[in-house]
Amino acid sequence: MQTPASFEYERATSVDGVIAALKKRGSGARVIAGGHSLMPMMKLRLAKPEYLIDINDLTELSYIREEGEEIAIGALTRHVELLNSELLAEHFPLFRDAEQVIADPVVRNRGTIGGSLCQADAAEDLSAVCSAVKAKAVIRGADGERTVSMEEFHVGPYTTAVGAGDLLIEVRLPLRAGAGSAHEKVERRAGDWAIAAASAAVWMDGGKIAEAGIALSAVGLTTIHLSRAEQLLKGKAPTDELFVEAGEIASTDCSPSADGRGPVDYKRHLAGVLTGRALRRAVSRALHQEA
């Protein structure tokens, strides 16, 4: 029987309370949201927080809403809510693509977007999704609130801009005309983590790709931001050759390692193919050529 090491527990009643408790308890303190990354790690004793702050009662952090030129998603919003959101499906259909294949429906009842992003496992689907759509993360700490891009958010393996005393509050997605997006994932079996996954977003203008966002899951130590491929697409008309070229960049710029999910050359190949597919689908969605 695997049981976590001992810790003290507190149920948070406000965001300010969490920040204060994190400050008071120092580096041994940890926030728990859905718990579906943290609990397995605690059971395996890979994580041994001394003080656990449960944020599940903070319903004020659970929402998906349009705010001016952005969609704001609260950090405690669960996978199932992202899956079912019509607002997200309309503006950023890659969320539904991803949520249909993130873990299984039971896990999706608990896991949150905040936990997924803060866990920052390189295989996390939502990290690539948020990177592709150029999301911004709103982080609150003892010194107030700051907003960072996903490039700034991803600091390293399992490491983000959310420091020991910080709480991720929300994710903001800019709404711009001509948007289309898609997430493509290949996994060994239902509910498993990706062998490789690609998230793509495009913003079309006059038949050309005005801007693109592409990110990969599970093929490196961190979420891979494919900035070279994004540059390549900028200002170009979408063609199959262009998507293939972007896929070649993906194969080159990722850095997978061999494991039970496959060898390196296969993962590189997959990263390229999935990048091409995600781009093709993102563009057809932007041009309303796909139902």
Next chain:
Amino acid sequence: MKVSISINGENVSRDVEPRQLLVHYIRETPGLTGTHWGCDTSNCGACVVLMDGKPVKSCTILAVMSEGHEIATVESLEVDGELDPIQAGFHEQHALHCGFCTPGMMMTARALLDENPDPTDHEIRTAISGGICRCTGYKNIVAAVRWAADHQAAAKQEA
């Protein structure tokens, strides 16, 4: 730490360490060993119970996190000697071999039919994809849920 959790409509209070998992809290309640504990990685789904009507893996939730929520276990399915259609379906369609995954499968299926009384086979398969049946009896589990959906609908029409 004192914890009070409503399990199958009854308030269960106990002093526990914060690190106690909900699955163990439930199983240590006399008589409630129906919820199984099968893996350490949140993969197998044998421990699925309903929390406020939604299926969750009780090995991945702390007992202290469950205070104030309504938990329903496999023992809640049978009422006054009357089997739930899900249980009857598992019986009729031979949907268990060793039976270890059955409590989790049944609770997941119960939640599915509560939300979607007439699911397609694909929807059933998706719903139970968080459970692993090491006897690989999935086909009969899907048939059992289908059976339950049909008989539940028929019973409603008669009433």
